Amino acid sequence: MSAEPLEIHLDDQDIGRSLRQDVRVGLTAGAKWLPPRWFYDARGSELFEEITRLPEYYPTRAERAVLAERAAEIVEVTGAKTLIELGSGSSEKTRLLLDAFTRRGGLGTFVPLDVSVSALAGSTATLAADYPGLRVRGIVGDFTRHLDRLPTGGRRLVIFLGGTIGNLLPAERAEFLTGMRAALEVGDWLLIGTDLVKDPAVMVPAYDDAAGVTAEFNRNVLRVLNRELGTDFDPAAFTHVALWDPDREWIEMRLRAERPMRLRVLDLDVSFAAGEELRTEVSAKFRPEGIAAELATAGFRAERFWTDPDALFGVTLARAD
Numbered sequence: 001m002s003a004e005p006l007e008i009h010l011d012d013q014d015i016g017r018s019l020r021q022d023v024r025v026g027l028t029a030g031a032k033w034l035p036p037r038w039f040y041d042a043r044g045s046e047l048f049e050e051i052t053r054l055p056e057y058y059p060t061r062a063e064r065a066v067l068a069e070r071a072a073e074i075v076e077v078t079g080a081k082t083l084i085e086l087g088s089g090s091s092e093k094t095r096l097l098l099d100a101f102t103r104r105g106g107l108g109t110f111v112p113l114d115v116s117v118s119a120l121a122g123s124t125a126t127l128a129a130d131y132p133g134l135r136v137r138g139i140v141g142d143f144t145r146h147l148d149r150l151p152t153g154g155r156r157l158v159i160f161l162g163g164t165i166g167n168l169l170p171a172e173r174a175e176f177l178t179g180m181r182a183a184l185e186v187g188d189w190l191l192i193g194t195d196l197v198k199d200p201a202v203m204v205p206a207y208d209d210a211a212g213v214t215a216e217f218n219r220n221v222l223r224v225l226n227r228e229l230g231t232d233f234d235p236a237a238f239t240h241v242a243l244w245d246p247d248r249e250w251i252e253m254r255l256r257a258e259r260p261m262r263l264r265v266l267d268l269d270v271s272f273a274a275g276e277e278l279r280t281e282v283s284a285k286f287r288p289e290g291i292a293a294e295l296a297t298a299g300f301r302a303e304r305f306w307t308d309p310d311a312l313f314g315v316t317l318a319r320a321d
Helices: 012-026 042-052 059-078 094-104 117-130 170-183 200-207 213-229 288-298
Strands: 082-086 109-114 156-160 189-195 238-245 250-257 261-265 268-272 277-284 300-307 313-320
Touching: 012 213, 042 213, 059 094, 059 189, 059 300, 059 313, 082 094, 094 109, 109 117, 170 288, 189 288, 200 238, 200 250, 213 238, 213 250, 213 277, 288 300, 288 313
Parallel strands: 082 109, 082 156, 156 189
Antiparallel strands: 189 313, 238 250, 250 277, 261 268, 300 313
């Protein structure tokens, strides 16, 4: 069965408007920031795939270990007819679930949602060829804006992997989970991956690897601004910084200006003092009771919680009440 034509709710104009809005707000803030979504042009996606293979970067391996061990149980408990993946990318880890559903039978539709038309077109074509009995319906959209566009009907399982929820600030997480619950019916399911609080000596190197790949990934946001907005950032003038905030229990990635600079960005004059930092990512880490409480507040009940053998990463299966 071939993949269905992509359902597009996000186009280049939408993306451009969002970028300009984020830049205008973030670079005029008292403490400058940009959201992490702007890392991910084609080069940024390549760099992130490289990061997931680094020895320091445990989350991908740990989450895959959980899914490999628990896929059959997830399929059995949920009995889902429709599988929906938010921020799907290549859907590599999702194949563990698709294989388990194929063995059991009963899954009719897979719906990957991603912001990238090209990535989604490629992955849906490949998945449709590899799972010929499955309807593959790709949606081009933003999981923070387009949850109301998810298909209805049948028992649904929504998966949100990779610890991506940790990139949202607490208020944003609450809004996302509430919106997710509103998009689901009672009895639908949410499977969510969360990186766990642990020794900073384990966490920080995952965001500051010895080979410098994460540093290049971090600086890539400046290259995106240069290309898309005609700015003149010198990425080499910024140092990659990764640090653990023990009070907020998250990792922050920042870019530190190594010299004073003044740039024209859109219609703004933006200046950096030597040593000034631009926050580019927050990656929250969770405790099992914390994610269960956040889910409960949004109207979900955590039914299962699993970790890898080293308790580095958690996967929660929650039911919409």
